[in-house]
Amino acid sequence: MLIKERLSNAGIHTVLIAYSLLALFPLALILINSFKSRKAIFREPMGLPIGDSFSGKGYASVLSNSDFPLYFSNSLTVTCVSLVLILLLGAMAAHALSEYRFPGDTFIGIYLVLGIMVPIRLGTVALLELIVNLGLANTLTALILVYTAQGLPIAIFIFTEFLRSVSREIKDSARIDGLSEYRIFFEVVIPLVRPVIATVAVFSMIPIWNDLWFPLILSPGEETRTVTLGVQQFIGQYTVNWGAVLASLSVAIVPVLVMYIIFSKQLIRGITAGAVKG
Amino acid sequence: MATLELKGVKKSFGAVNVIHDMTLEVRDGELIVFVGPSGCGKSTMLRMIAGLETLTQGQISIGGKRVDHLPPTDRGIAMVFQSYALYPHKDVRGNLGFALKHAGVDKKEIEERVNNASEILGLSDLMTRKPRELSGGQRQRVAIGRAIVREPDVFLFDEPLSNLDAALRVHMRVEILKLHQRLGNTMVYVTHDQVEAMTLADRIVVFKDGQVEQVGTPLELYRKPANKFVAGFIGSPAMNFVNANAVDSAVMVAGTKLCSSKSAAGEVTLGVRPEHLILTEDGPFSGVVSVFEHLGGEAFLHMTLPDGQLLVAKLDGENSFSTGQPCSLGIRPEHCHVFNKEGYRIAE
Amino acid sequence: MRTLAKSGTEQTHRTPVRWYILVFLAPATLIYTVFAIYPIIESLRLSLYQAGDGQGIFVGIANYAKLFGEPLWADQFWNAFKNNVLLFVMHMLIQNPIALALAALLSIPNLKGAAAYRTIFFLPTLLSVVVVGFIWQLILSPLWGISPAFMNWLGVGSFFKPWLGLESSALITITLISIWQYVGIPLMLFYAALLNVPEETIEAARIDGLNGWWIFWKVKLPLILPTLGLVGILTYIGNFTASFDLIYSIQGGLAGPDYSTDVMGTFLFRTFFGFQAQLGDVYMGATVASALFFIILVGVGLYLFGVQRRLQRYDS
Numbered sequence: 001m002l003i004k005e006r007l008s009n010a011g012i013h014t015v016l017i018a019y020s021l022l023a024l025f026p027l028a029l030i031l032i033n034s035f036k037s038r039k040a041i042f043r044e045p046m047g048l049p050i051g052d053s054f055s056g057k058g059y060a061s062v063l064s065n066s067d068f069p070l071y072f073s074n075s076l077t078v079t080c081v082s083l084v085l086i087l088l089l090g091a092m093a094a095h096a097l098s099e100y101r102f103p104g105d106t107f108i109g110i111y112l113v114l115g116i117m118v119p120i121r122l123g124t125v126a127l128l129e130l131i132v133n134l135g136l137a138n139t140l141t142a143l144i145l146v147y148t149a150q151g152l153p154i155a156i157f158i159f160t161e162f163l164r165s166v167s168r169e170i171k172d173s174a175r176i177d178g179l180s181e182y183r184i185f186f187e188v189v190i191p192l193v194r195p196v197i198a199t200v201a202v203f204s205m206i207p208i209w210n211d212l213w214f215p216l217i218l219s220p221g222e223e224t225r226t227v228t229l230g231v232q233q234f235i236g237q238y239t240v241n242w243g244a245v246l247a248s249l250s251v252a253i254v255p256v257l258v259m260y261i262i263f264s265k266q267l268i269r270g271i272t273a274g275a276v277k278g
Numbered sequence: 279m280a281t282l283e284l285k286g287v288k289k290s291f292g293a294v295n296v297i298h299d300m301t302l303e304v305r306d307g308e309l310i311v312f313v314g315p316s317g318c319g320k321s322t323m324l325r326m327i328a329g330l331e332t333l334t335q336g337q338i339s340i341g342g343k344r345v346d347h348l349p350p351t352d353r354g355i356a357m358v359f360q361s362y363a364l365y366p367h368k369d370v371r372g373n374l375g376f377a378l379k380h381a382g383v384d385k386k387e388i389e390e391r392v393n394n395a396s397e398i399l400g401l402s403d404l405m406t407r408k409p410r411e412l413s414g415g416q417r418q419r420v421a422i423g424r425a426i427v428r429e430p431d432v433f434l435f436d437e438p439l440s441n442l443d444a445a446l447r448v449h450m451r452v453e454i455l456k457l458h459q460r461l462g463n464t465m466v467y468v469t470h471d472q473v474e475a476m477t478l479a480d481r482i483v484v485f486k487d488g489q490v491e492q493v494g495t496p497l498e499l500y501r502k503p504a505n506k507f508v509a510g511f512i513g514s515p516a517m518n519f520v521n522a523n524a525v526d527s528a529v530m531v532a533g534t535k536l537c538s539s540k541s542a543a544g545e546v547t548l549g550v551r552p553e554h555l556i557l558t559e560d561g562p563f564s565g566v567v568s569v570f571e572h573l574g575g576e577a578f579l580h581m582t583l584p585d586g587q588l589l590v591a592k593l594d595g596e597n598s599f600s601t602g603q604p605c606s607l608g609i610r611p612e613h614c615h616v617f618n619k620e621g622y623r624i625a626e
Numbered sequence: 627m628r629t630l631a632k633s634g635t636e637q638t639h640r641t642p643v644r645w646y647i648l649v650f651l652a653p654a655t656l657i658y659t660v661f662a663i664y665p666i667i668e669s670l671r672l673s674l675y676q677a678g679d680g681q682g683i684f685v686g687i688a689n690y691a692k693l694f695g696e697p698l699w700a701d702q703f704w705n706a707f708k709n710n711v712l713l714f715v716m717h718m719l720i721q722n723p724i725a726l727a728l729a730a731l732l733s734i735p736n737l738k739g740a741a742a743y744r745t746i747f748f749l750p751t752l753l754s755v756v757v758v759g760f761i762w763q764l765i766l767s768p769l770w771g772i773s774p775a776f777m778n779w780l781g782v783g784s785f786f787k788p789w790l791g792l793e794s795s796a797l798i799t800i801t802l803i804s805i806w807q808y809v810g811i812p813l814m815l816f817y818a819a820l821l822n823v824p825e826e827t828i829e830a831a832r833i834d835g836l837n838g839w840w841i842f843w844k845v846k847l848p849l850i851l852p853t854l855g856l857v858g859i860l861t862y863i864g865n866f867t868a869s870f871d872l873i874y875s876i877q878g879g880l881a882g883p884d885y886s887t888d889v890m891g892t893f894l895f896r897t898f899f900g901f902q903a904q905l906g907d908v909y910m911g912a913t914v915a916s917a918l919f920f921i922i923l924v925g926v927g928l929y930l931f932g933v934q935r936r937l938q939r940y941d942s
Contacts, residue, residue, distance in 0.1 A: 008838075012731050013738075019728060020746045022806070026761040027749065029772070089654040096650035108651065115662050117859075117926045119867040121891075122919045123665025125672060125898055125912040130665060149661035152654050169436075172330045173363035173424075177377035178351030181646040191367040210754035212871045217899075232756045232875055249757045256752045264745050267814075 027253075034058050034246035058243025059251075067222065068248060071230035076255070078140050078226060079208050082147040086204050087197060089148070090155030095189050097156070098163035099171065109160070115153030120146070121213060131218055138221035146214055151204040158203075162196045163189070198266035202259065209256055227252045280341030280354065280431035280464055281306050282327065287336035289322055289488075296322050298489045300336070304432075309458050309465045313475040313511070314485030321436055323485070324468045328357050328434050341431055351381075353432075356425035360437040362417040364409040370396075370420050371405040374427050395426040398457070415446045422457070433465040439474065451477060472512050476500070484508050506547065506621040515552045515578065517615070518589050520563075522548040529616055534562035537611035542624045549615035552578070555591035558608035563589055565606075570599040581605060670919065672912035682909060689913040699910075703917070705885055706893040713801055713889065714865040721805040722812050722857055729816035730842055744817070751810035759875035762803045766790050790876065793886040800887050804872055808864070812857040819853035820846060859929040866890055866922055890918045 035049035035056065049055070062068045097109045120127075127146065128137075136142040170192070174184045215229040225233070231248050260267075282304035289297040297319045304310045312320035325331040327338060329350035338346040345353040364373050374392045383391075396402045399419045409417055418438060425433055435454070439447045455478055458465055469475055475482050476496045484491040484499065484507070492504040496512075503509035509517045520531060524542035528535045531548060539546075555563075568588070569580040572595065579591040579599060591607050599605060616624045673689055675682030693699045728747060732740050750758065765771050768788040777783045789799040823846050831845045870891025873881050879901055881888035896904070898911030 012734065016728070016731055016739075016743050020743060023746050023750055026758075026765060026806075027753075029764065030757070030761055085657075089657065092650040093654035096647050100644065100647050102644070102647055108655070111663075112655065112658060115658065117863065118666060118919070118922065119863060120662045120666070121867050121870075122915045122922070123662065123667075123669045124894075125665075125908055125915055126668030127661065127665035129908070130661075130668070145657060145661050149658050152658050152662075156654065167359075167361040167363065169359035169361045169363035170365065172325070172328070172350075173357065173359060174365075175330060176328060176350040176355065176357050178349070178380055181644075182649070185650065188365065191365070194367075206752055210752075210756075210871075212754070212756060212875060228754045228756050231754070231760075235756070235760055245760070249760060252754055252757055253752075257749075260748070260752050261745070264748075265741070 034250045038242050058247035061244045062247045071227045075227040078143045081144045085148040086151035086155045094156050094159030113153045113157045120150045138219045142218045147208045155200045198263040283339040285337040288334045290334050307462050308480045311475040311479035311482045312468045318485040319488040320468045320485045355432045356428040356430035357434040358421045358438045362421040391427045395423040399423045435467040506617050509549050518550045520548045537614040539616045547617040552590045552592040554613035555607045558606050563607040567599045567603045669912045669915050673916040706888045706890050710889045716801045717861050725809050725812035733820035748810035750807045755871040756875045758807045796886045819850040823849050855933045862925045
């Protein structure tokens with residue numbers, strides 16, 4: 001019995017480790033080669049960047065000779081501002097939907113989460129026209145507004161589900177303590193939703209940081225290019241400068257990676273806290 | 279210190295009437311308990327007193343001052359919730375002092391009142407803990423402390439012990455009673471547990487379907503329940519109800535007169551508390567034992583009458599019966615409760 | 627919105643208008659309406675117009691007639707639609723079973739290293755498709771990829787083919803890359819659902835004599851059916867819209883070779899912005915987007931009224 005159990009245990013880990021390698025191998029490939037000289041990349045793509053094959057040139061050329069720092073700050077601005085707006089406005093709307101009863105509440109609740117099922121990309125044609133008419137073409141503001149609109153439905157959905165599961169009594173208690181409805185939101189509800197903020201943040205951030213569609217269409221200009229779009233153009237431009245391409249890819253990976261590692265524990269807790277029940 | 283007055287209070291959610299028409303005067307310093315099954319409107323009534331629900335009609339006054347148009351915080355009340363409703367991100371001290379801090383009370387005074395409350399409740403060693411680091415009983419103590427700190431005219435308790443385990447519940451019940459004796463405030467206490475109601479209350483209000491069934495002291499309710507609902511709700515195990523006949527003011531079961539009642543006539547229901555049934559040689563209740571539960575000091579005898587009706591008797595633990603054994607029970611006339619067809623008590 | 631603010635007086639007596647509800651709801655509703663809902667509705671409207679001087683001219687369903695009637699358009703549309711359907715079917719048959727299997731293994735109680743596995747499996751999902759596209763080109767390219775050398779080293783070099791460049795294998799290769807990247811999402815959803823299966827239910831099954839495999843099959847799987855439905859519809863929506871990114875970054879706007887990886891997203895992009903000789907056409911773009919809208923609507927409708935309802939009934 002014990003032996004059998006051990007065998008099956010080993011089998012499980014073999015499968016999981018095999019898949020882990022499959023998931024990690026391509027990533028490792030990029031990171032390893034980003035530190036190598038062009039020759040070394042082609043001579044020995046699997047070799048580690050040690051000795052004479054090590055080269056920081058790729059990173060140097062990315063960080064100095066290009067607009068990469070600009071792209072990076074564009075992406076960071078767009079992602080962070082959108083994220084704050086999604087979290088704040090999403091939590092506010094979810095609070096209103098879960099806490100108060102008013103005529104049309106069900107309708108507005110459904111309306112606001114429709115966007116989960118109907119991707120905003122389908123409106124691209126009219127959206128571009130709208131953005132141009134508003135004078136927002138080639139601005140980061142355009143991206144921020146669109147990403148906020150895109151991220152709100154899922155954020156509202158997750159927050160509402162979560163807030164409905166939270167006891168009403170704590171808000172009533174705050175009312176008896178004399179807090180206004182606004183202060184109840186900021187001082188009681190915001191601390192309460194903290195466990196799911198990570199979940200919402202990760203789910204909202206990934207598609208924003210990695211998006212290619214809207215930067216390509218709404219703000220392809222040099223000044224407003226995001227990292228993702230920048231890397232995409234970069235690859236086309238410098239197909240010879242491998243070190244630089246690989247380094248730029250690595251740079252593009254890092255922020256999401258950091259964010260994910262910070263939040264990964266809370267992420268699962270948030271998902272299992274009943275936020276995504278299907 | 280204050281009286282609490284409810285006058286013609288009504289509440290409806292759309293077409294559904296939750297509170298029909300409630301009028302009640304709570305005396306200064308009285309501990310009044312709202313009791314009833316879930317969904318009976320007792321919590322809604324309490325929330326209206328607190329100002330968390332609006333009234334559809336009627337008036338609420340505290341200390342002679344009308345408060346039903348005031349926000350909760352200006353009514354001079356404090357409330358203790360079933361789920362404790364502590365702020366999870368604040369420690370015990372922060373929770374206790376929060377309302378005062380918000381109201382702009384002087385720092386020294388806050389400290390004084392918080393320390394005083396924590397002493398009363400034995401929380402002094404826990405002041406820097408967060409709610410998640412506390413046990414259920416400790417959390418409930420903090421919740422009560424938070425109410426004390428506000429020095430309210432009226433304390434409101436919404437099923438405060440329901441989330442605690444049985445042993446702790448008994449303990450906290452005594453604590454609340456002591457607290458009431460010590461502070462002497464007017465308190466309104468909502469519970470679905472009739473034992474809590476009986477042990478705590480100066481007076482009990484029994485709710486059912488948004489209506490008040492009876493108001494009275496615990497013993498009044500026990501001795502003279504106004505109707506079958508109150509009779510069945512108060513007391514444990516619940517009162518037995520047996521079909522009976524009234525002829526010439528004599529209440530008869532199976533041809534035997536059990537008690538007399540001048541205004542009773544025709545088909546009536548006889549209510550008999552399990553603890554009032556006594557073992558007899560020959561009836562008037564004769565049947566067979568269906569279950570015999572031994573609890574040590576006492577025992578419950580479940581008996582099936584020939585016509586299929588069930589009767590539970592609470593007997594002394596010395597007795598012993600086996601299933602299927604024939605047995606016979608009786609009752610003293612003064613322990614009989616007689617209800618008419620509509621379920622209302624019939625005067626003797 | 628006005629009825630919303632007024633409503634407070636109706637329900638309660640003597641209470642002021644509850645403006646705060648409006649304040650909480652308005653910003654999200656406004657941004658969402660202007661930048662998500664309005665453009666979609668406006669696109670639907672534009673699909674009924676054609677270019678004219680200055681303003682568009684209302685042409686009814688002429689654009690749709692063109693899209694489905696003219697071979698030049700219809701061929702492209704049905705080709706992209708077919709590829710999308712294939713993409714969807716392959717994701718359902720490959721990605722979701724893999725995700726379910728991995729989630730089932732991960733949810734084994736007290737599994738050592740579960741957190742590490744979880745983090746690793748989700749990593750590719752975090753990456754930009756641009757990165758993913760490049761990684762796999764680096765691996766698979768016959769000119770500068772590492773696969774030929776690697777496969778030579780393994781002694782199977784003669785089996786190497788430029789998979790991304792062949793019409794016969796490009797779409798399946800793209801699918802596998804997409805699965806490699808996105809398996810993390812269904813995996814997380816399944817994993818969370820499996821963790822939510824009450825321990826008692828599983829213990830009861832164990833006492834009833836079921837072993838690990840049968841517990842998964844007979845107890846856990848039925849309980850997570852709603853999640854299976856959810857993953858299904860998310861896969862459907864994702865395949866019809868998000869698939870653009872990967873294909874555009876690997877194969878470009880022409881979705882080569884010879885449109886063999888063309889999907890609705892790339893087709894819409896080309897129609898809207900034009901490519902090579904063809905000029906971009908806002909109205910035809912809107913028409914393609916609207917067609918896509920209805921395709922998704924059908925899927926979501928089937929899910930909401932068919933799948934989900936039945937699953938929930940089963941669930942309860």
